[in-house]
Amino acid sequence: xxxxxxxxxxxxxxxxxxFREQVRVxxxxxLAALPLTADERQALLSADVAALKRFGANEILLARIPRxxxxxxxxxxxxERMRTLGK
Amino acid sequence: MxxxxxxxxxxxxxxxxxxVAREGPRSQIAxxxxxxxxxxxxVDPDVLVMFDTDHFATWFYDRxxxxxxxxxxxxAGPGTDEWPGLPxxxxxxxxxxxxxxxxxxxxxxxxxxxxxxxxxxxxxxxxLHFLNADMRRPIxxxxxxxxxPPLPLAQRCFExxxxxxxxxxxxxxxxxxxxxxxxxxxxxxxxSRALPGRPYAAADExxxxxxxxxITRGEVDELLNEATExxxxxxxxxxxxxxxxxxxxxxxxxxxxxxxxxxxxxGGNVYGSWRWDR
Numbered sequence: 001x002x003x004x005x006x007x008x009x010x011x012x013x014x015x016x017x018x019f020r021e022q023v024r025v026x027x028x029x030x031l032a033a034l035p036l037t038a039d040e041r042q043a044l045l046s047a048d049v050a051a052l053k054r055f056g057a058n059e060i061l062l063a064r065i066p067r068x069x070x071x072x073x074x075x076x077x078x079x080e081r082m083r084t085l086g087k
Numbered sequence: 088m089x090x091x092x093x094x095x096x097x098x099x100x101x102x103x104x105x106x107v108a109r110e111g112p113r114s115q116i117a118x119x120x121x122x123x124x125x126x127x128x129x130v131d132p133d134v135l136v137m138f139d140t141d142h143f144a145t146w147f148y149d150r151x152x153x154x155x156x157x158x159x160x161x162x163a164g165p166g167t168d169e170w171p172g173l174p175x176x177x178x179x180x181x182x183x184x185x186x187x188x189x190x191x192x193x194x195x196x197x198x199x200x201x202x203x204x205x206x207x208x209x210x211x212x213x214x215l216h217f218l219n220a221d222m223r224r225p226i227x228x229x230x231x232x233x234x235x236p237p238l239p240l241a242q243r244c245f246e247x248x249x250x251x252x253x254x255x256x257x258x259x260x261x262x263x264x265x266x267x268x269x270x271x272x273x274x275x276x277x278x279s280r281a282l283p284g285r286p287y288a289a290a291d292e293x294x295x296x297x298x299x300x301x302i303t304r305g306e307v308d309e310l311l312n313e314a315t316e317x318x319x320x321x322x323x324x325x326x327x328x329x330x331x332x333x334x335x336x337x338x339x340x341x342x343x344x345x346x347x348x349x350x351x352x353x354g355g356n357v358y359g360s361w362r363w364d365r
Contacts (some may be wrong), residue, residue, distance in 0.1 A: 063277025082279040
């Protein structure tokens with residue numbers, strides 16, 4: 001399980017300002033070309049960071065979703081969802 | 088011949104410039120950066136060789152080198168790694184020294200990755216913002232993968248630092264070289280332990296004290312045995328940044344620091360200076 005597509009989406013949210021803006025405006029379209037499974041795509045669109053972490057995504061990269069205020073996820077919601085994983 | 092004139096360690100948490108602007112020059116964070124800056128200015132190196140861990144900005148999983156060196160005339164940062172209050176800089180790079188370190192590494196069995204075009208993120212910009220007025224001194228970045236496991240062994244990072252230190256001392260140009268480690272010692276970003284409203288977790292103070300004690304007592308072998316990937320990741324997912332500090336210890340031959348001060352804010356950090364000019 002590589003979770004490469006999830007990590008790449010989060011990577012692009014930082015390094016590619018046009019991608020970041022497209023995620024803000026039309027997330028489904030922004031993610032369309034990325035190598036994601038249906039489950040990964042759905043978890044990203046619903047900002048289910050616990051599921052993304054379970055799929056193997058890197059949490060340092062996942063933290064960029066609330067950092068840039070994307071996918072409607074606040075820092076508080078991010079932490080709350082990550083906590084459902086236990087330590 | 089070049090001289091390895093001194094070595095320095097600071098954290099690079101991206102909130103530091105804004106925090107210092109808000110809290111003023113007498114705040115703890117400002118004072119610690121100033122203390123290291125005074126040491127850099129006293130040693131007055133011509134160039135800074137930086138051991139650094141990129142945070143998925145310069146390097147990503149499409150190509151993820153364990154050890155790499157930047158060889159160019161200039162770079163810039165933090166680019167798209169934007170943080171409130173963190174200025175952008177053009178930073179000169181000492182290409183000839185970088186080229187020499189790359190070649191010397193290869194000849195000494197360190198198969199370093201080379202980059203001749205690169206930007207740098209906050210992990211390089213923040214220490215230089217505080218230590219390198221007007222970006223007067225050029226840098227040579229030496230990146231160590233400290234956050235995309237599998238991480239390199241602490242022993243290997245120490246050996247990398249030793250190779251870099253020896254190479255600097257053998258460089259035929261009359262150049263004063265400083266080594267700068269950009270690192271945390273207890274860091275966790277984006278995990279379930281993050282503090283309310285923050286991206287980072289509280290410091291593991293016992294671990295920071297333990298590591299600091301090992302370094303100030305010169306117990307390098309013990310530290311290299313203890314700083315396993317498992318232990319570092321247990322402390323936090325970016326604690327592998329301390330491999331930069333371990334490389335610094337290699338460069339200075341395990342010498343004890345002149346000072347090494349902890350900061351238990353924005354994770355667990357240390358500020359240090361190694362000098363032997365007096």
